[in-house]
Amino acid sequence: MLVIGGGVAGLSAAAALSADARVVVLEAEDAPGFHSSGRSATMLHYALGNPLVRALTLASRGTFEDPPTGFTDVPLGRRMPVLVHARAPETAELDALEAAIAPFAALDRAGPAEIAALCPALKTGEGGAVAALVDRNGLRLDPHALLQAYVRTLRRNGGTLVPGARAAAIVRRSGHWQVATDRGGTFEAPLLVNAAGAWADGIAAMAGVAPVGLTPLRRTIITFDAPDGADRWPFVKTVGEELYFAPESGRLLASPMDEVPSAPCDAQPDEEDVALAAYRVEQRTTLQVRRIAHKWAGLRTFAPDRVPVVGFAPGADGFFWLAGQGGFGLQTAPVMARIATALATGAAWPADGIDPAALDPARFGQAA
Ligand SMILES: Cc1cc2nc3c(=O)[nH]c(=O)nc-3n(C[C@H](O)[C@H](O)[C@H](O)COP(=O)(O)OP(=O)(O)OC[C@H]3O[C@@H](n4cnc5c(N)ncnc54)[C@H](O)[C@@H]3O)c2cc1C
Incomplete structure (x- = not known):
């Protein structure tokens, strides 16, 4: 699987997906988290968003308060x-x-x-x-520790983060997405995760997939x-x-x-x-x-409805959206990664009470 974007969305999903697949993350910048994920107010709280965002936040909270064994050596958040x-x-x-x-x-x-x-x-x-x-x-999060924990999990599972690799051209050929980077690298995989944050609609356009209107x-x-x-x-x-x-x-x-x-x-x-x-x-x-x-x-x-966009693009084999995290991408990352993994691999739905249809890119009537 190829993941475009080394922010919290791409890295959290890559870490989760790498448990059962070979995963490569392409990040345009020289270090992960350079854009939104490194510039936030680092809070987990419920005074923003809508009921779905609050439910995603609640479902993520356990990872920050009681991280899985071996995930991190330092606390991911403290009470505030x-x-x-x-x-x-x-x-x-x-x-x-x-x-x-x-x-x-x-x-x-x-x-x-x-x-x-x-x-x-x-x-x-x-x-x-x-x-x-x-x-x-309320929790004050440590985004640096969180990103490091995801990178470490990815590497431990045999996955790779490639910094300085800006996706510059994307084509679908023989059942694979082929991604050429601006520094001359070429990567290919049957499944492409679009976790490019503010650039995600542009990545879709590059791949010939209709944007969702971010x-x-x-x-x-x-x-x-x-x-x-x-x-x-x-x-x-x-x-x-x-x-x-x-x-x-x-x-x-x-x-x-x-x-x-x-x-x-x-x-x-x-x-x-x-x-x-x-x-x-x-x-x-x-x-x-x-x-x-x-x-x-x-x-x-x-996204136009201020709800994240997660799932396969309708009509575009193997093109998977993970975008639209707005102002709540850190506090919802753990469950969003589990949801992305379930939708991408067909594993059991990991988030009781959250309706997959509400997150589905098809809600925008998208056609490749
Ligand atoms: C001021 C501010 C305050 C915030 N406060 C909070 C908060 O308190 N709590 C909270 O939960 N959230 C908060 N957020 C929101 C949170 O930061 C975002 O939702 C989250 O970081 C989005 O993560 P992302 O991985 O989608 O995006 P990003 O971190 O932007 O990652 C996308 C990555 O894709 C890469 N990329 C783009 N194009 C390409 C390409 N062609 N090839 C390869 N890579 C590419 C970019 O370089 C980037 O690193 C805040 C955001 C801001 C700006």
Whole structure:
């Protein structure tokens, strides 16, 4: 099997598939995780996505908290509570979110005093946060450890990761997909997994397969100096898509939760979005962002219905989609890899309560 893309999607699927098949991963960059998988906010939480994404997250959580023996030598995540807060006009939105999350996580409701105790910098009371949800079981993930664990599993099973191998031409010949890379290599296999993140529609087009309509959306993160004690704060998020911030290696990271359509690329932060992040931190908290220590941007790539796309392309023998992980690709990777393996090999369905049809690329009426 050939996997195009050495991000968390491609590597997690490759590790799982390599248990029973010879797997080669082609990664365009010189190191895995260079694009979205290395630029995220590294959280597992339920305050984003839809019911299916939440179910995929819940089904993945065990791998982070209790990894299989031999998978990793270091923890893949640590507990970090999640505080989702609302101003007075936003409390109906908070109620709706509470109802949506309740099947997946045990939540506490917090008022201004509890909010201030958890994050003293957050403005509370009139004009500030008046109510919040607290999920004490949020997880801060270690994406580097996760990617390394998948690469190690792949190699242990005899699979190969080929960095610096950008797929440049793809043809189907005699029951095999033949992939030529920009540095002159040629690889072939009967099954091709398209896990190219923001580039996945382009990979399909290269192979003569209809795209599913993926949209890469740029998101920006800044880091800045934190006050004493901030390392104990939770992941703090507005109930709407406005701002989140969290402790990050002795500083705070923050995102204005921007979603700017972008071509697939090495995303760079836009100065307006950087300024917006700082502005929103100062609006919602008593903090002042005097100096931005780091800033970066990455692409969150969504299918039209914001549900991942997993399964064989209709009418294109051996062309398998694993794309559209949007803003939840880390926290759903373990179960997505198991699902991809089951669909690709015909193994038993590994995710009770999750409907394969909801993930099927055929839902877009795709024809090769
Ligand atoms: C700012 C931000 C915050 C986020 N926060 C979270 C979070 O808190 N929790 C969470 O779960 N998720 C989060 N995400 C989402 C998560 O990062 C993504 O869903 C996930 O990384 C997608 O993984 P991927 O493997 O599909 O994509 P990528 O990591 O982008 O991997 C795709 C790979 O394909 C390679 N490729 C492309 N074209 C070719 C080619 N022609 N040949 C060979 N290789 C090719 C690319 O080089 C790339 O390495 C966030 C994302 C961003 C940007």
